Amino acid sequence: MKKLVIFGVGLIGGSVALALKKANHAAPHIVGVGRGSASLQTALELGVIDQISNNIAEAIQNADIILIATPVAQTPDILRAIKPYLSKHTVVTDAGSTKSDVLDYANEILGDLSPQFVGGHPIAGAEKSGVSAASNELFLHKNVVLTPTASTQQQAIDRVEELWKSCGATVSLMSAPSHDSIFAAVSHLPHLLAFALVNDIASRPNADQLFSFAASGFRDFTRIAGSNPEMWRDISLANKNALLSELNAYQAEIGNLKNLLENEDSEGLQALFERASFARNAWAKSNQKK
Numbered sequence: 001m002k003k004l005v006i007f008g009v010g011l012i013g014g015s016v017a018l019a020l021k022k023a024n025h026a027a028p029h030i031v032g033v034g035r036g037s038a039s040l041q042t043a044l045e046l047g048v049i050d051q052i053s054n055n056i057a058e059a060i061q062n063a064d065i066i067l068i069a070t071p072v073a074q075t076p077d078i079l080r081a082i083k084p085y086l087s088k089h090t091v092v093t094d095a096g097s098t099k100s101d102v103l104d105y106a107n108e109i110l111g112d113l114s115p116q117f118v119g120g121h122p123i124a125g126a127e128k129s130g131v132s133a134a135s136n137e138l139f140l141h142k143n144v145v146l147t148p149t150a151s152t153q154q155q156a157i158d159r160v161e162e163l164w165k166s167c168g169a170t171v172s173l174m175s176a177p178s179h180d181s182i183f184a185a186v187s188h189l190p191h192l193l194a195f196a197l198v199n200d201i202a203s204r205p206n207a208d209q210l211f212s213f214a215a216s217g218f219r220d221f222t223r224i225a226g227s228n229p230e231m232w233r234d235i236s237l238a239n240k241n242a243l244l245s246e247l248n249a250y251q252a253e254i255g256n257l258k259n260l261l262e263n264e265d266s267e268g269l270q271a272l273f274e275r276a277s278f279a280r281n282a283w284a285k286s287n288q289k290k
Contacts, residue, residue: 001064001163004028007078009043012095012122013069014134017048019167022136031059034070043131057085065163068094073234075102079109086113091156093118093163097183097231098238099147099176118160119147119176121183122169129228140168147176184242189250191232192243194225 004020006013009032021027032040032049033056040052053059060066060082068078075094086092092110096102099119106117124142144164148157161171174182201210236243260268 001028001159003031003063004163005031005033005060005063005066006049007033007066007068008070008074009034009040009049009131010069011125011129011131011133011138013067014043014048014131015124015136015138016067016069016095016163016167017043018134018136019139020163021047023166023168028064031063033059039131046131048131048134056081060085060090062087063090065159066090066092067163068092068096071228071231071234072096072098072102072238076105076109079105083110083113086110086116088113088116091116091118091153091159093120093156093160095120095122096238097121097187097235099145099179101238103147103149103176115151115153116156118152118156120160120164121145121147121179122164123187124169125227128226129231137168139164142169144169144171145179146171146173147179148173149176180239180242184239184246188235188239188243189246191224191227192236192247193250194222195232198222198225 004017006017009017013032017030017032020030029051030049031051031053032043033053034040037052037054040049043049044052066082066086068075070078072094075096079092082092092106094102096119099121103117103119106119107114110117122139122142122144124138146157146160146164157173164171201207201214204210257269257272259265260272
């Protein structure tokens with residue numbers, strides 16, 4: 001790979017650039033494209049990217065890979081912007097947290113060029129956003145999911161897989177619907193719950209008092225409520241159906257917990273807590289081995 005173009009040089013896009021520069025002495029020439037000239041200038045000054053371009057045709061000329069690392073809602077406009085200048089040599093991929101909608105965008109907008117598109121989702125991040133938070137180790141030993149379709153070029157899949165492996169990630173392949181269902185449960189729902197709890201506390205008349213006594217439990221549960229609001233708005237709407245299903249399942253679990261409390265069912269509460277504690281500890285233990 002000689003040239004990589006990144007749309008959205010923030011936490012994810014910036015970390016990809018830094019990881020490639022660290023992993024490869026012959027790192028690709030990295031061009032940054034985005035909405036904010038100030039953030040791109042920061043990325044250039046920090047040495048994250050090698051060039052800024054506001055000219056789409058010039059930016060993607062001779063590019064090996066185009067990485068779309070913006071909030072998902074920006075993806076259609078970016079695909080429309082690059083399509084007139086997209087060569088058959090260039091592979092396009094993204095880093096969005098939802099995949100069915102993104103693949104639909106690619107098929108509809110890129111048309112005959114859609115086999116060059118590979119949906120991707122790095123399972124890594126931080127509560128801080130922006131290129132200043134980027135790290136060359138963000139993807140080290142982290143999972144990245146790719147969601148190719150039956151029509152996706154094998155060469156495109158191989159190129160994108162190699163990109164993420166060069167960043168230190170472990171790559172898995174699955175269908176877009178499977179991806180969206182899984183991550184509604186283990187990623188999107190937890191974020192919504194954290195946002196909801198903090199919003200509830202912040203809306204109360206004694207919010208300052210409540211926050212002043214909040215400690216490690218509140219901090220750990222709500223850490224992800226500090227994430228990028230625009231990005232999580234887009235994710236929530238894009239994965240609406242799967243997320244509504246998960247919210248219904250969670251409400252049923254909350255209803256069960258409420259009944260146990262109302263009935264002072266100590267055995268039921270302990271059984272629930274033991275099952276959850278065992279599952280959480282087993283997951284944490286297996287995660288440490290990776």
